[in-house]
Amino acid sequence: MGKLTALKIRSLIEPGRYSDGEGLFLEINGKGAASWVLRVQNKGKRQDIGLGSLKAVSLKGAREAAFLTRQKIAQGVDPVAERKQERQVILTFRKAAEMVHEEHKEAWKNGKHQDQWIATLKSYAFPKMGDRLVSEIEGPLIRDVLAPIWLTKPETARRVRQRIGTVLDWSYARGFRATEAPMRSLSKGLPRQPKKENHFAALPYASVPNFLQKLGERESVGRVALEALILTAARSGEIRGATWSELDLEAALWTIPAERMKMGRVHVVPLAPEAVAAFERAKAFKVGASELVFPGQNVKKPLSDMTLLKILRDMDLAVTVHGFRSAFRDWVAEQTDYSGEIAEAALAPTVSNKVETAYRRTDFLDTRRLLMREWAAFCKKTPPPSDENRHDESNARAWIRTGEADVEREVRSALLG
Structure with missing residues (x-):
């Protein structure tokens, strides 16, 4: 039996806490307002939980609420967190996906990716789960x-799965989901997808010189861009977005901003x-209204990524533009003695391990200058350097490799401990 009664409560006017027993109190503040408070031990810590004002909750109602609250705590449920979740408006998957897209799109440098991210969810996820609460x-x-x-469009399916996961993880972090x-x-619950042997179909490096010779039979902004891409082992987006301010042709350097x-x-x-x-030939396509080295039909916008691919298809080649980077990498491994690092x-890929991360303290510019000269000479069937130049180059490479060995020993020693 509690200590408080309805009659006693009506007589209380002094500010303070009045116990009903088992942690239930009626609290009266200095302005005369009264509310119910339950004091409990939750996970070893004392906690005061409000149960509502006296005007809204009667003595009987407060006792019932106190009993249910203690029961939930005994079952491992946090009543405060539960109450917050009940008050929170849970989003639909559609609304959550739109909010995730809005928050993240500025971090995605590729405008096409920004559009595709939400488009795949609209096409494949929204019809079945768009109106469901996250x-x-x-x-x-x-x-x-x-x-x-899953089997008919495996790459698309994997992207949809990843994006659904991103939306649900975001919803969990925002408190809209319990998990x-x-x-x-x-x-x-899904069948195994067939493995794709070559993600980027590549032209064998031995075929690249003849390809470039055939490519040069005609001149267009797209063909010059593709030649520059091959000779620099750059990505499509890097070459298509190149600006004249990034190039120092006298110093033979192209600085791509972060x-x-x-x-x-x-x-x-x-x-x-x-x-x-190749870049000098691109000057023929230069227009005053654009800083782009390889402008598209709208001169203020880069070439479309499909422009370079169409050149390959017109030449009856079932390879990708990105595959030329693979051809370069295979050529280095099989035809030179340059290290993998x-x-x-030269490719500026995603760093995959601690050793490569440590190597990033130097970009090996001098060594890469020699490497890219050899690659370009191979691709364009350029006559080899004179004996004197070959001697100078051999000495330079020997000197550089000595430095590489010192760096490698230092890096591996640091990593081992």
Whole structure:
């Protein structure tokens, strides 16, 4: 039996806390307002939980609320967190996806990726789960979204799965879901996708010289851009977005700013004489209204990524533009004695391990200058250097490799401890 009664409560006028027992109090403040408070031990800590004002909650109601609250705590439920979640408006998957897209799109440098990210969800996820609350979405529903395209459009399906997971993880972080995205279990409910041997179909490096010779039979902004891409081992977006201010043709250097690089770091590309010549030919397409080296039909915008691919298709080649980077990497491995670290530095890829991260203290510019000269000479069937030049180059490479060995020993020693 509690200590308080309805009659006693009506007689209370002094500010303070009046106990009813078992942690339940009626609290009266200095302005005469009264409210119910329950004091409990929750996970070893004392906690005061408000149960409502005296005007809204009667003595009987307060006792019932106190009993239910103590019961929940005994079951491991946090009543305060539960109450916050009940008050929070849970978003639909559609609304959550739109908010994630809005928050993240500025961090994506590729405008096409910005559009594709939300477009894939609109096409494949929204029809089945767009109007469902994010708190209700579990593995079976996600599987039903992915199953129709899992084998017929495997790459698209993987992207949809990843983007659904991003939206649900974001919702968990915002308190709209009780758990993170249930993505791990999906593999059990979907068939195994066939492995794709070559993600980027590449022209064998031995065929690149003849390809470039055929490419040069006609001159267009797209063909010159593709030649420059091959001679610099650059990505399509890097070459298509190149500006004249990035190029120093006298110093034979192309400095790509961090905001245009996949890893967000400045990348300096040493230009072989053949690459410099390609950029010099690009001046024929220069227009005053644009700073772009390779302008598109709208001169203030870069060439479309499909322009370079169309050149390959018109030449009856079932390869990708990106595949020329693979051809370069294979040529370095099989036809030269440059280290893998030098080749990777030339490609400026995603750093994959601690050793490569440590190597990023130097960009091996001098070594890469020699490497890109040899690659360009191979690609363009340029006559080899004179005996004197070869002697100077051999000495330079020997000197540089001595420095590389010192760096490698230092790096590996630091990593080992």
